[in-house]
Each structure stands twice: as structure tokens, then as C-alpha cells.
Amino acid sequence: MAQRHSETAPDTAAPPAPPAGAPGTAALPAGEVLGRYLGDQASAFLRALRLREADEAEAARRMRRSARRIGAALHTFRPLAEPEWAERLRTELNWLSGLLAQEHQYAERLVRLTDARPRA
Numbered sequence: 001m002a003q004r005h006s007e008t009a010p011d012t013a014a015p016p017a018p019p020a021g022a023p024g025t026a027a028l029p030a031g032e033v034l035g036r037y038l039g040d041q042a043s044a045f046l047r048a049l050r051l052r053e054a055d056e057a058e059a060a061r062r063m064r065r066s067a068r069r070i071g072a073a074l075h076t077f078r079p080l081a082e083p084e085w086a087e088r089l090r091t092e093l094n095w096l097s098g099l100l101a102q103e104h105q106y107a108e109r110l111v112r113l114t115d116a117r118p119r120a
Contacts, residue, residue, distance in 0.1 A: 031080045036075065041070045057107055064100040067093045 048062035071093040074086040 030077070034077050034080050038070055041066045041073070045070075045074055057104065060100045060103050060107075064097050064104075067097045067100070071097070 028117065043081065045063055045066035048059045052059035071090045074081055074090050074093075078086055
């Protein structure tokens, strides 16, 4: 059974492109479906950047989710992408995902420290 992480929670991003041969759609080449999915995830990442001014924690969570989804898609469908480009991008996305995870941890620590300090 697959483990569910908070990054998999639904968001306002558009659903991924329908798979090739899905009912009511024309059959699309796998590369085109992958391209659409990557574009959707990149758009979700950019929307999260705009959200950052209003809700930093939610924005970081959404950016991390998008980065992880793009990296996973590039790994899963690596035969459809240019190998060097995909691997460089996956490396950068892994770094970014780790950085965003640290930001979340630091924000939680700040809240705990602020709540624990004595009131004057």
C-alpha cells in the first residue's frame, strides 16, 4: 500500500492531462502527455511563488510538491526526455525540495521557540 504524504494533498492546480487513449480524448503521444503534465506542474510551482507573500508555509509546501512531482515524472519517464537535461533538472529539483523541507522545519522551530519564551 502506498504511503500518503502531505505533498500529495489536493490543491488548486489543474489536473494532469488525461492519459493517452482516455475516454473522450484523442490518443496523444506519451511525450506530449508528459510535456503537458510537466507544464501543469511548472505552472503550479509558479502559482505557489505568488502565494508566498500571503502564506509562506503553504507556498513552500506547494512548491516542494511540484518540484517532487516534476522530478518523479522525469525519473519515471526518463526514456521520453533528453537524458542529460532531465538528470540535471532532477538534481536541481532534489536540492530545491530539500531546501524547502528545511524551511518548513525552521518555521516550526521558530513557532515553538516563540511560544516557549517567557512573557515580559
